[in-house]
Amino acid sequence: MTQRVVIxxxxxxxxxxxxxxxxERGDQVVVLSRTPxxxxxxxxxxxxxxxxxxxxxINLAGRNVDCxxxxxxxxxxxASRVESARWVGQAIRDAAHPxxxxxxxxxxxxxxxxxxxxxxxxxxxxxxxxxxxxxVWRFSTEVARAWEREVDDAATPATRRVKVRxxxxxSRHRGGAFDVLRRLARxxxxxxxxxxxxxxxxxxxxxxxxxxxxxIDSEDVSGAINVAAPxxxxxxEFMHELRSACGAPVAIPLPKWTLEMGxxxxxxxxxxxxxSRRVVPGRLLEKGFSFAFPRWTDAVRDLCxxxxxxx
Numbered sequence: 417m418t419q420r421v422v423i424x425x426x427x428x429x430x431x432x433x434x435x436x437x438x439x440e441r442g443d444q445v446v447v448l449s450r451t452p453x454x455x456x457x458x459x460x461x462x463x464x465x466x467x468x469x470x471x472x473x474i475n476l477a478g479r480n481v482d483c484x485x486x487x488x489x490x491x492x493x494x495a496s497r498v499e500s501a502r503w504v505g506q507a508i509r510d511a512a513h514p515x516x517x518x519x520x521x522x523x524x525x526x527x528x529x530x531x532x533x534x535x536x537x538x539x540x541x542x543x544x545x546x547x548x549x550x551x552v553w554r555f556s557t558e559v560a561r562a563w564e565r566e567v568d569d570a571a572t573p574a575t576r577r578v579k580v581r582x583x584x585x586x587s588r589h590r591g592g593a594f595d596v597l598r599r600l601a602r603x604x605x606x607x608x609x610x611x612x613x614x615x616x617x618x619x620x621x622x623x624x625x626x627x628x629x630x631x632i633d634s635e636d637v638s639g640a641i642n643v644a645a646p647x648x649x650x651x652x653e654f655m656h657e658l659r660s661a662c663g664a665p666v667a668i669p670l671p672k673w674t675l676e677m678g679x680x681x682x683x684x685x686x687x688x689x690x691x692s693r694r695v696v697p698g699r700l701l702e703k704g705f706s707f708a709f710p711r712w713t714d715a716v717r718d719l720c721x722x723x724x725x726x727x
Contacts, residue, residue, distance in 0.1 A: 419632075422470040422515075424448040424462065424504060425477025429589050430521075430582075430624070434474060437625045446470075464507035467515065472632050474519045475504045478563075484683050485552045497563040505570030517576045519631055520567045524583045524617050524644055524695040525687075526560035529553065531613060534648065536698030537581075537640050553687050564640070576638050578631050583644030583695055586719060587621035594719055597655075598662055606659045607669035612652030615694035617644045620709035620718070627697075630705055642697045646710050651689070657713050661720040 421438050423431050426447035435445045435457050445457035446466055453459055460466055467473060477500035479492045501520055508514045527535035528543035535541060543549075543557040564579050586594040600606050619627075627643050649657075659667055670678075672690070679686045697705070709715035 418442050418444060419471040420444045420446070420469065421472040421474065421632075422446045422448060422466050423474045423476060424500060425475060425521075427451060427453060427459070428476065429587070429592055430585060431474075431476050433585075433587065433621055433625055434476075434628055437629065441629075462503070464503075464510065467504070467507040468511040469513045470515045472517050472519070473504060473508065473515045474521075474628070475500060476521045477501075478521065481556070482684050482688065484680075485555055485685055490555060494559050494562065497559060498566055501563055501566035502570075505566060505572060508572045508575050509570065514572060514574045516574075517578065517632060518567075518572065519578045519580055519628065520564075522564050522579045522581045522640070523556075523560050524581050524642060524693050525556045525691070526564070526581060527693065527695055529614075529691050530694060531615065531692055534694045534696040535642075536696050537642055538698060540642075540695070549691075550687070552685055553691055556687060576635065578638055579640045580628070580631070581640055581642045581644075581695070582624070583617035583619050583642075583648075583693065585621050585624045586618050586715060588719060589621075597658060598720070601655070601659050601662050601664040601667070604664070604666045604668055605670065606655050606662075606664055607667035608652040608655055609670050609675060609689045610651070610672045612650055612655075612669075614651050614690055614692035615648045616651055616654040616712075617648040617693040617695040618654075618712065618715070619643060619645045620715040623707050623709055626708065627700060627705060630700075634703065637699070637703060641699050642695050643700070644695045644697050645707060645712070645715070646696055646701060647712065648694050648696065649712055654712060657716050661713075661716040 427449040438445045439457045447459045448462050479496040483489045528541040529546050584593050675686045
């Protein structure tokens with residue numbers, strides 16, 4: 417059955433992945449964006465009328481976090497997430513024909529920095545009070561909690577709500593996480609970051625799309641869902657597998673002080689590489705979702721050897 421799917425903030429990497437998959441399976445896709453662009457699906461402005469009558473809403477809006485967390489950027493990061501989620505909640509509340517499901521982007525960064533155990537949805541520790549972590553890491557957790565609170569507080573009784581706590585999506589998208597890591601490896605900078613003990617949670621882009629489509633169709637699933645591959649691994653192991661798959665045998669380890677300097681020069685934060693994100697998809701596995709790429713070894717080989725054009 418053809419569905420009408422509205423994707424606020426869907427003009428970026430993840431939105432394009434989802435819009436393409438939904439369009440190809442025959443759904444009517446509407447991306448809400450402030451920037452007009454030519455796509456096979458319809459791109460429209462942020463108009464609440466687009467929500468009324470939709471079957472599915474997938475809110476992906478939020479300012480890019482690959483920046484320094486100064487006052488201005490902090491305000492924009494928080495406001496772009498909280499205000500867009502609030503807008504979607506209000507549009508659904510006021511709709512004469514509300515959507516049956518609202519998938520709201522969140523982040524695996526909501527969980528605590530830890531090495532001792534994995535974070536699933538039921539037993540995982542929400543971050544923010546870990547001893548010894550930088551203050552900017554707490555900011556990221558506060559943003560995630562405020563983001564999700566908007567979904568929890570929304571008055572949308574006729575609409576199933578899913579908070580998608582996503583890990584890093586790995587694809588061949590130019591400028592994306594995998595593209596950056598692969599180029600670093602090829603230049604001999606693909607060694608471990610810091611002490612290399614921090615866990616990396618990730619998901620292959622095809623599994624990300626499959627999981628999102630599965631969540632749309634799974635009427636008995638709501639609340640927080642970790643969308644991550646089931647086998648996070650240490651940064652040391654992660655980079656070793658990346659070098660092996662991409663044929664980059666030389667690797668210079670990057671101590672914490674060099675990462676701090678590099679982050680300052682590149683106007684970003686070391687949290688993106690030093691925080692231990694040991695996140696597992698407990699509820700997806702319990703409900704029977706099957707991953708095509710459960711292990712990084714297979715995922716990274718597929719990504720390195722995929723000959724299809726990047727976009």
